[in-house]
Amino acid sequence: MLDKTYGPKAIEKKHYDAWEQGSLFSCDKASDANPYTIVIPPPNVTGSLHMGHALNNTLQDILIRYKRKKGFDALWQPGTDHAGIATQMVVERQMEAENLTRYDLGRDKFIERVWKWKSESGGSITSQLRRLGASCDWSRERFTMDEGLSAAVRRVFVKLYNQGLIYRDKRLVNWDPKLKTAISDLEVEQREIIGEMWYFKYPVEGDSSIYVTVGTTRPETMLGDTAVAVHPNDSRYKHLVGKNLVLPIVDRVIPIVADEYADPEKGTGAVKITPAHDFNDFEVGRRNNLKLINVLNQDAHMNDNVPEHLRGLDRYECRVLVIREMESLGLLDKIEENPMTIPYGDRSGVVIEPWLMDQWFVDAQRLAGPAITAVEQGKTVFIPNQWENTYYEWMRNIQPWCISRQIWWGHQIPAWFGPDGEIFVAETEEAAIAAAFETYGKHVVLGRDPDVLDTWFSSALWPFSTLGWPENTTELDRYYKTDVLVTGFDIIFFWVARMMMMGIHFMDGEVPFHTVYIHALVRDEKGQKMSKSKGNVIDPIELIEKYGADALRFTLTALAAQGRDVRLSEKRVEGYRNFCTKLWNASRFCELNGCLPSNDFNPSGVDNALNRWIIGKTVEAEQAVSGAIDAFRFNEAANTVYKFTWGIFCDWYLELAKPVLQGEQDSLKSETQATAGWVLDQILHLLHPIMPFITEELWKQIACNRACSLITADWPNLKNELIDPQANAELDWVIRLITQVRAIRNEMNIPAKVEIPLMLKDANDLARNCIVPYTLQIKRLARIKSIELLEGNVPKGSLQDVLDEATIILPVADVIDIGTEEKRLEREILKMQAEVERFNKKLSNEKFISNAPEFVVQLEREKLNEAKIACSRLGQAKERLLQAR
RNA sequence: AGUCGCGUGGUGUAGUUGGUUAUCACGUCUGCUUUACACGCAGAAGAGCGCGAGUUCGAAUCUCGCCGUGACUACCA
Numbered sequence: 001m002l003d004k005t006y007g008p009k010a011i012e013k014k015h016y017d018a019w020e021q022g023s024l025f026s027c028d029k030a031s032d033a034n035p036y037t038i039v040i041p042p043p044n045v046t047g048s049l050h051m052g053h054a055l056n057n058t059l060q061d062i063l064i065r066y067k068r069k070k071g072f073d074a075l076w077q078p079g080t081d082h083a084g085i086a087t088q089m090v091v092e093r094q095m096e097a098e099n100l101t102r103y104d105l106g107r108d109k110f111i112e113r114v115w116k117w118k119s120e121s122g123g124s125i126t127s128q129l130r131r132l133g134a135s136c137d138w139s140r141e142r143f144t145m146d147e148g149l150s151a152a153v154r155r156v157f158v159k160l161y162n163q164g165l166i167y168r169d170k171r172l173v174n175w176d177p178k179l180k181t182a183i184s185d186l187e188v189e190q191r192e193i194i195g196e197m198w199y200f201k202y203p204v205e206g207d208s209s210i211y212v213t214v215g216t217t218r219p220e221t222m223l224g225d226t227a228v229a230v231h232p233n234d235s236r237y238k239h240l241v242g243k244n245l246v247l248p249i250v251d252r253v254i255p256i257v258a259d260e261y262a263d264p265e266k267g268t269g270a271v272k273i274t275p276a277h278d279f280n281d282f283e284v285g286r287r288n289n290l291k292l293i294n295v296l297n298q299d300a301h302m303n304d305n306v307p308e309h310l311r312g313l314d315r316y317e318c319r320v321l322v323i324r325e326m327e328s329l330g331l332l333d334k335i336e337e338n339p340m341t342i343p344y345g346d347r348s349g350v351v352i353e354p355w356l357m358d359q360w361f362v363d364a365q366r367l368a369g370p371a372i373t374a375v376e377q378g379k380t381v382f383i384p385n386q387w388e389n390t391y392y393e394w395m396r397n398i399q400p401w402c403i404s405r406q407i408w409w410g411h412q413i414p415a416w417f418g419p420d421g422e423i424f425v426a427e428t429e430e431a432a433i434a435a436a437f438e439t440y441g442k443h444v445v446l447g448r449d450p451d452v453l454d455t456w457f458s459s460a461l462w463p464f465s466t467l468g469w470p471e472n473t474t475e476l477d478r479y480y481k482t483d484v485l486v487t488g489f490d491i492i493f494f495w496v497a498r499m500m501m502m503g504i505h506f507m508d509g510e511v512p513f514h515t516v517y518i519h520a521l522v523r524d525e526k527g528q529k530m531s532k533s534k535g536n537v538i539d540p541i542e543l544i545e546k547y548g549a550d551a552l553r554f555t556l557t558a559l560a561a562q563g564r565d566v567r568l569s570e571k572r573v574e575g576y577r578n579f580c581t582k583l584w585n586a587s588r589f590c591e592l593n594g595c596l597p598s599n600d601f602n603p604s605g606v607d608n609a610l611n612r613w614i615i616g617k618t619v620e621a622e623q624a625v626s627g628a629i630d631a632f633r634f635n636e637a638a639n640t641v642y643k644f645t646w647g648i649f650c651d652w653y654l655e656l657a658k659p660v661l662q663g664e665q666d667s668l669k670s671e672t673q674a675t676a677g678w679v680l681d682q683i684l685h686l687l688h689p690i691m692p693f694i695t696e697e698l699w700k701q702i703a704c705n706r707a708c709s710l711i712t713a714d715w716p717n718l719k720n721e722l723i724d725p726q727a728n729a730e731l732d733w734v735i736r737l738i739t740q741v742r743a744i745r746n747e748m749n750i751p752a753k754v755e756i757p758l759m760l761k762d763a764n765d766l767a768r769n770c771i772v773p774y775t776l777q778i779k780r781l782a783r784i785k786s787i788e789l790l791e792g793n794v795p796k797g798s799l800q801d802v803l804d805e806a807t808i809i810l811p812v813a814d815v816i817d818i819g820t821e822e823k824r825l826e827r828e829i830l831k832m833q834a835e836v837e838r839f840n841k842k843l844s845n846e847k848f849i850s851n852a853p854e855f856v857v858q859l860e861r862e863k864l865n866e867a868k869i870a871c872s873r874l875g876q877a878k879e880r881l882l883q884a885r
Numbered sequence: 886a887g888u889c890g891c892g893u894g895g896u897g898u899a900g901u902u903g904g905u906u907a908u909c910a911c912g913u914c915u916g917c918u919u920u921a922c923a924c925g926c927a928g929a930a931g932a933g934c935g936c937g938a939g940u941u942c943g944a945a946u947c948u949c950g951c952c953g954u955g956a957c958u959a960c961c962a
Contacts, residue, residue, distance in 0.1 A: 593921090
């Protein structure tokens with residue numbers, strides 16, 4: 001016997017453990033079934049579950065559970081990535097407490113310590129995903145630093161290097177002076193601030209009475225200026241091109257060059273060029289053969305390339321001194337307020353410096369070509385489609401991808417340097433040594449590049465490295481390409497783009513997934529992005545504790561409409577927790593009334609119209625839910641099953657079935673019991689992908705002799721033939737009758753307890769045929785004493801209303817106030833007259849009749865007719881009322 | 886600056902190819918201990934879909950402009 005309320009805590013862990021231990025999440029590579037594969041976008045090993053994860057993984061789980069129940073060999077490939085910088089920071093912070101730095105330990109010991117941290121406290125997100133109910137195949141869990149995945153990284157690096165797609169170059173990179181490593185463009189966060197623009201005057205060489213004024217937001221970089229550029233057609237400066245300026249403070253002579261980069265509209269039209277500290281200036285420098293002077297060292301203090309009195313200063317201290325010195329030299333022209341965006345490192349939170357360094361780069365532009373074509377040709381489809389634009393936009397403007405990082409935790413670059421700087425790239429040290437031997441003809445000592453690869457380099461391989469590549473595994477053969485990648489739009493560039501490039505390149509042109517489903521961001525109820533600094537983050541685990549995982553999952557699903565953000569409020573979660581309780585109690589009612597699923601129940605063999613009706617409604621619900629999930633319309637799936645369960649099954653079917661269920665034991669009763677049990681079973685199937693825990697629990701409880709679990713039980717496959725139009729018409733009429741009587745009673749303040757007679761006048765065949773079979777139901781649900789067809793006069797003081805052709809008559813002479821009733825009828829008549837007018841107007845429009853499709857015109861005619869009948873019946877009702885006065 | 890979204894009852898929203906009485910939930914109001922459920926039941930009020938124009942027999946839905954709002958990308962001398 002079920003408890004009165006649903007308690008998620010007691011059962012969630014139980015079922016999850018049973019599923020996992022029973023290997024019910026596992027794929028079966030030997031199966032005959034078609035595979036259906038999703039690779040999880042690997043969360044950081046340092047991460048913990050936030051709402052974005054909760055949504056992302058709920059949607060993946062819905063797809064996987066649905067497909068699994070549909071008979072596919074479902075594989076949800078889980079794992080985590082090693083999050084190079086983040087993980088290293090976590091461990092270094094831990095060591096800070098012991099007053100240790102990684103340099104104290106040395107590289108090997110430090111790496112050992114990171115692994116220790118990982119085994120003790122890493123990957124807690126995977127247990128949080130279990131709390132959420134994610135049915136990943138944990139037996140296949142992978143980590144980007146696993147041996148197999150590391151081998152994949154080495155193979156890819158070597159291949160790309162040999163193909164000329166990875167190269168070493170001295171370029172400007174985004175340098176994080178706190179973490180002392182390069183980071184990628186995507187790890188740079190642009191923050192808007194109101195800053196200042198300083199205008200400096202640079203005297204012309206040989207005539208210090210003439211100046212060229214340039215603006216800068218980073219005065220300290222002027223120490224590295226090697227030119228000033230003006231537009232070739234700028235008449236203000238034309239005569240100065242070719243002349244030189246004397247760089248103040250430094251006293252370096254620098255040329256004035258003509259370059260189209262200088263925009264006469266901006267600032268003074270003259271722009272200082274610092275090729276070693278600005279991405280645009282770097283290009284100008286290349287074009288004009290300018291010197292590159294690096295003025296910063298790796299922690300953003302001034303280096304020895306600046307005048308002695310400024311050396312060693314922090315960049316911002318130096319800035320102040322430069323401004324002061326320029327001012328005292330009389331060379332500070334003016335200062336303006338300047339709104340601008342400043343690059344910050346998303347991990348370190350400090351201002352990023354463009355810095356000139358030797359780094360490894362991937363020629364992303366060449367890899368992007370096929371990845372763009374694949375989407376253009378529809379080999380990979382984005383849902384919603386508009387995100388393809390974002391993808392194209394980025395892919396078509398892609399920059400060289402800097403993949404080396406000056407940290408220790410990660411895949412060390414498989415490149416060795418000979419004594420003369422010659423590079424040997426190989427998968428193993430032995431191979432590098434062998435190659436060196438060949439080059440030099442003797443044994444030499446090689447030094448390995450100390451840098452590691454960007455974490456995303458290994459994540460990009462995830463769709464095939466997790467399946468065993470570079471080995472030729474059956475899994476790779478069977479599950480690649482995968483079916484769908486589910487992710488938020490904020491990381492289209494991180495995941496989608498890079499996985500596409502690498503997948504196509506290394507898997508013989510085959511894309512990593514045929515569909516990319518992009519879901520929204522989870523925001524708070526006011527539409528604000530959740531962030532720790534705003535303090536508006538909602539912890540999914542807390543919600544699970546409070547309302548259960550199913551309620552949280554259902555909420556996220558119901559709110560996950562395509563192309564719109566998810567605004568989450570706790571109220572909604574509470575509401576869906578109530579839905580869990582509703583389902584629980586409906587099941588409890590079924591159990592109490594012997595409505596148990598039976599194996600030999602055949603829905604097409606059912607006689608009773610009520611039962612045939614609910615079976616038909618179940619078919620409709622199943623088809624709608626399946627269609628919605630197939631189309632990634634998750635909110636639609638959730639709402640459909642919600643309305644069916646609560647609004648139809650509970651509110652109408654069970655209520656209408658009560659008289660039968662509480663009556664004598666007969667064949668109708670047993671048919672009804674079996675039908676109710678069957679419908680409940682179908683509901684559990686339909687809800688299971690969204691709410692796995694409560695449905696599994698109920699599935700087990702209402703039929704404890706069942707061998708299989710709901711998670712792997714077959715998804716319903718219901719045929720259209722089960723929909724019975726006659727039963728639909730009857731029940732539709734009965735429901736409308738009851739609803740209408742209830743509304744009149746309520747409006748006329750007839751106490752709920754009072755049972756009144758009901759008469760029908762001018763009833764059509766449908767109504768006449770329904771009265772008898774549904775007498776018990778109508779009496780019970782509308783609180784009616786007796787029902788009869790009225791042939792003669794309407795009793796004095798009756799309430800009247802119209803249902804189709806029939807007039808509903810409720811004789812309640814002693815209770816009714818004629819004035820109130822008259823007003824009520826007036827209102828209804830007015831409403832109906834307005835309807836009639838509307839339809840009349842439409843139908844008397846020649847153009848409408850001739851242009852609109854026939855069925856639309858026909859429909860309008862029918863509506864007009866119905867409204868007319870209602871109008872006249874209501875008019876008669878009013879007349880009778882007034883006569884009775 | 887460019888690109889892409891969004892603007893529907895008090896709040897949050899649905900609305901697939903133009904024809905619906907504009908959906909649902911929360912909230913509000915009224916009445917109910919109806920033997921599954923007050924995390925419940927029954928009823929009600931409340932919007933004509935940001936503004937303007939256009940296309941059309943017909944527009945919340947298509948087109949254009951405007952206003953507001955958000956995200957992303959780029960730039961910032």
